[in-house]
Amino acid sequence: MAELAAPALARPGLDPRLLDLRRIAIVPALNEEANVARVIAELRAFDPGLEIVVVDDGSGDRTARVAxxxxxxxxxxxxxxxxxxxxxxxxxxxFEHDFDLAVRVDGDGQHDPAELGRILAPVLDDEADIVVGSRFAGSEGYRSSRSRRVGIRLLSWVVSALVGQRVTDTTSGFQALNRHGIALFAADYPHDYPEVEATVMVVKHRLRLREVPVTMRERLAGRSSITAVRSIYYMVKVLLAIFVGIFRRNAVPLEEKR
Amino acid sequence: MTPLRVSIVSAIASILLLLVIFELIRSRRLRERYAILWLLTGLVILALSLWRGGLNTIAGWVGIETYPPAVLFAVGSLFILAVLLHYSTVISKLSDQNTILAQRLAILESELREERATAQPQGR
Known part of the structure; x- marks a missing residue:
């Protein structure tokens, strides 16, 4: 069951505004038995009052058990x-358990929960409905293959032009959302490789999007699920989806339907 | 040489196909991942209709001497075959997943019934 944030569980240095909010960490994980326990421990170290939900996407290993x-x-x-x-x-x-605030942290250990303070700040200040941790917004470099960098730059250019604001990292899954963001994504979230389309969707629904610079780590262990052939399919599919998305009416968030 | 009328008709047909696919994606009745093969079909047929010299060249390569537009049929049916094969794999996956869902549901239902049966005497 979801437990309410108990003030006794506060870590010194944690933003006190968090304590009044029901907050959840969503951790998608596919075959991450080697990493997921550490991610959970780090999340707990960041904020002991955070409800942690691991979504096991049909792993063949012991991910669910370990989590x-x-x-x-x-x-x-x-x-x-x-x-x-x-x-x-x-x-x-x-959404259904009425959380006020959600963070998404991938189960592979790429996202360092110690950076969550920075990502949460604009949401707590009510300056943004969704905040994305960007690898490229800051000065710190991110090591990546050349083809991947070209793809990332192309997507960032297309998305920035469409949403009318500079978006440097369209594929980052390191995010924080308030209730509006949660309601939108609960009602409508893209498939396959969702972050790029989600970025466009967020702005189309007039939610406020903000990027903050973060450093991401290398995967702690194991392999990423993205291969070369898939990234071509990814580019084609994402560009098609974004293009068609321009002509699409907005989805109605769940909250308004109720 | 391909008759001009054939080129015009097949170009119009492929543009119609592309428009229908676009509208289906827009209204969310067709997902992007299943649309890509269809879009490719439409685009290739459109290209071969407009680029008439190319159609003749390809007809020459594959040994069609009397009637180059036959290449349009061949390419079209090849793509339809690809789409059908793709759908067969999709259906296979769906039916596997459906089985898993039904099994999970049966287990869940029996657990829920047992839970209710044990909870009721104490509750009332």
Whole structure:
């Protein structure tokens, strides 16, 4: 069951405004038995009052077991839905359990929960509905292959032009959302490789988007699920989806339907 | 040489196909991942209709001497085959997933019934 934030669980240095909010960390994980326990421990170290939900996207390994043993709430999908469907499961859960604030932290350990303070700040200041941790907004470099950098730059250019604000990292899954953001993503979230389309969607729904610079780590262990052939398919599919999305009417967020 | 009328008709047909696909994606009745193959079909047929010299050249390569537009049919049916094969794999995956869902649901239902049966005597 979702426990309410208890003030006794406050860590010194944690923003006190967080304590009044029901807050949840959504951790999508696919075959991350080697990393997920550490991510959970780090999340707990950042904020002991955070409800942690691991969404296991049909892992073939012991991800769900390891996460449950580490004390997380585990949603085990019966089969692999892909990252979009997996993450949206978490947003649905957050929406239906009336959470005020959600952060998404990937289960592979790339996102350092110690950076969450920076990502949460604009949401707590009510300056943004969704905040994305960007690898490229700051000066610190991010090591990546050349083809991947070209793809990233192309997407960032297309998305920035469409949303009328500079977006440097369109593929980052390191995010914080308030209730409006949770409601939107619970109602409608793109499939397959969702972050790029989600960025455009957020701005189309007139939610306030903000990027903050973060440093991401290399994966702690194991392999990423993105391969070369897939990234071509990814580019084609994402550009198509963005293009068609321009001509699409907005989806109605769940909250308004109720 | 391909008759001009054939080129015009096939160009119009492929543009119609592209428009229908676009509208289906826009209204969310067709997902992007299943639309890509269809879009490719439409674009290739459109290209071969407009680029008439190319159609003749390709007809020459594959040994069609009497009637170059036959290449349009061949390419079209090849793409339809690809789409059908793709859908067969999609259906197979869906039916596997459906089985898993039904099994999970049956287990869940039985657990819920047992839970209710044990909870009721104490509750009332």
């Amino acid at each position: 449950a043993d580490a004390g997380a709430h585990v949603l085990r999908l019966p089969f692999n839905l892909g990252i979009g469907g997996c993450v949206q499961t978490g947003y649905r859960y957050a």
